[in-house]
Amino acid sequence: MTLPSHGRRAAASPLHARLRTRLTRLTRSAGGARRAGNRRSLLAAVGMTFAAGLFAATSIPALALTATAPADHPVASVYEPVVEDTILAAAQTVDSHAAIETVPDESYVVELAPPPITSQVAGLGAVSLVKSTAVVWPVVDPSRTSSGFGPREAPCAGCSTNHDGIDFTPGNGTPVMSIADGVVVLATENGGGLGVNVEVQHNIDGQLITSSYAHMQYGSIAVAVGQQVSAGQQLGLVGTTGQSTGPHLHLEMFGADGVRFDGMAWLKSRLG
Ligand SMILES: [Zn+2]
Structure with a gap:
């Protein structure tokens, strides 16, 4: 055999x-x-x-x-590169899908326009307010104050016991500046107890905010009703007109509801 x-x-x-x-x-x-x-x-x-x-x-x-060929491992060298290629291809597929899904979502968010904010200006009607984020102090030395916001002892016979604003005392004749971009809605020398008074409305981060500057010097108003102003632009000079016991800037701030809020806390939260 x-x-x-x-x-x-x-x-x-x-x-x-x-x-x-x-x-x-x-x-x-x-x-x-x-x-x-x-x-x-x-x-x-x-x-x-x-x-x-x-x-x-x-x-x-x-x-x-x-x-x-070795009996225990005959084809290992042939298959190893193939496994590596498969892993790389899968990773690229996942990345491209993620990019395609997120880009349209982001573009839709950007296209969502906030509701327009307008001011009613005497003699002009509705004035569109440009959105602003820049905020500045109304005077160069904001640390000098005489009266804060809220309940207080009335400093004079006709003065209020609940203070609607903040009293800055940087000195007589110091420039008063708009706290943000906006439009002038009031500029008068006959503001009653507020004396020489300017009001500016702002669109700050989509919120209608009004700032009011009172007791300024006669003849110092540097803006007119309907005028667009920038943050830091001079409005007038610190004085003691109206119901006032000495030169100071009385700053009031309020929202669309007209309710006064603490302008010092609001400014500090943005300016430190
Ligand atoms: Zn005051």
């Missing part, structure tokens, strides 16, 4: 010999066919060459794998 491998090689040898013989003959006849113009012989030769090639392709790698 012979070994199976020896038997297979032995059995394969006569087949190889026969194919070699046929191929040699066909190649010779194909050479003759080219010269004679016989296409059928040429096609037969190609067909047989293909069949011989198949035989070699299926038998040779099988023999090579069993002879040389």
Whole structure:
């Protein structure tokens, strides 16, 4: 009895010999066919060459794998780069989807316009207020004050016991400035108890805010009703007109409801 491998090689040898013989003959006849113009012989030769090639392709790698590849890890080096490529492609797909989903959401938020804020200005009607975020103190030395916002002992016979504003005392003739961009809605020398008085309305972060500057000097008003002013622009000079016991700026602040609030706390929260 012979070994199976020896038997297979032995059995394969006569087949190889026969194919070699046929191929040699066909190649010779194909050479003759080219010269004679016989296409059928040429096609037969190609067909047989293909069949011989198949035989070699299926038998040779099988023999090579069993002879040389390690039994425990035969194809690791072939598959490793493929796994790496798959991970990179998946990461790129996730990134591009995230970008596509967030960009439209952000653009819609930007396109949402806040409701317009207008001031009713005498002789002009509705005036649109430009949104502003910049805020400044109304005088250069805001630390000098004489009276804060809220309940107090009346400083004079006709003075209020609930103070509607803040009294700054930087000195007589000190410039008074608008606390933010806005439009002048009042500029009068006959403001009653408030004396020489200017009011400016602002759109601060979408909120209608009014600032009122009182007791300024006669002849010092530097703006007119309907005029657009900038943060820090001079409105007048510190004086003691109206119901006042000495030179100071009385600053009042209120929202759309007209209710006065603590302007000092409001300014400090924005200016420190
Ligand atoms: Zn006051």
